[in-house]
Amino acid sequence: MKQKIFSVIKNTHKVFASRELPNHLGLYFHALEPQHYKAFSRAINHFTAQGYKTMSSSSYLAAPQTQKCLFISFDDNYKGWHSALPVLKQCDVTATFYVNSLPFRNEASDDVISDYFDRIDYHGERIPLSVEELKEISDNGHEIGCHSHSHFVLSSLSSDLWDTEIRCSKEILEKITGQDITSFSYPYGMRRHFSGELKTYCLQNGFTNVAAAIPGMLYKKPDSYTIHRTRWHLHNTIEENLTDLSIDGQLFERLTGKSAVG
Numbered sequence: 001m002k003q004k005i006f007s008v009i010k011n012t013h014k015v016f017a018s019r020e021l022p023n024h025l026g027l028y029f030h031a032l033e034p035q036h037y038k039a040f041s042r043a044i045n046h047f048t049a050q051g052y053k054t055m056s057s058s059s060y061l062a063a064p065q066t067q068k069c070l071f072i073s074f075d076d077n078y079k080g081w082h083s084a085l086p087v088l089k090q091c092d093v094t095a096t097f098y099v100n101s102l103p104f105r106n107e108a109s110d111d112v113i114s115d116y117f118d119r120i121d122y123h124g125e126r127i128p129l130s131v132e133e134l135k136e137i138s139d140n141g142h143e144i145g146c147h148s149h150s151h152f153v154l155s156s157l158s159s160d161l162w163d164t165e166i167r168c169s170k171e172i173l174e175k176i177t178g179q180d181i182t183s184f185s186y187p188y189g190m191r192r193h194f195s196g197e198l199k200t201y202c203l204q205n206g207f208t209n210v211a212a213a214i215p216g217m218l219y220k221k222p223d224s225y226t227i228h229r230t231r232w233h234l235h236n237t238i239e240e241n242l243t244d245l246s247i248d249g250q251l252f253e254r255l256t257g258k259s260a261v262g
């Protein structure tokens, strides 16, 4: 019943709150495996043909709203990202990878890795990156951001624990890449998984921007440190994804605490 009510509100919302795509488009993906390459390239080509250009988080936030900007990002930790580097190059994509620093495959035990993929509910190729592969992704000109150490719901942890989850992860990623890690995306991405206190902590501890994953927020008036992203489903058609992107879901999300996009 609850599901049905959500679906009615969602469909009504699609009719009344659908708008033209904004110039700044933040998208996020998770794994990128060979069976996704075609759909990924098609999506990127679609936006490139319309004048959108991919860029790092800081360039995206600094660009004027009149410029068509595409922020392509990936969350979690998958070996497949490294294998997909030639695809990204072919599509001329500069992406941001928000990485969990716990499950590197040359450092974490099989149990830790298995628990990690259970926690993020991923059942594709359950192989995380090695530290060398992450370094290579960074050396290829992509941005590495922090997605916390273990991928817990940060807002449910004590401040001591989230401090460790964020600070340690930043240090580990900086050591691997030799770069300052200044971008953060919080695990699970919805409003209830983060807090004002956590945001202030991030901005006071070396991060310049925080990425959310609350769909339907691409129309929100921008500030200089928040990147709103909508998920691009590689198994859906471009049209279905574009419908998701064009929903202004701010009201829906505030009323229901749920995403306006399926």
Ligand SMILES: [Zn+2]
Pocket: 075, 076, 120, 147, 151, 186, 187, 188
């Ligand atoms: Zn995640």
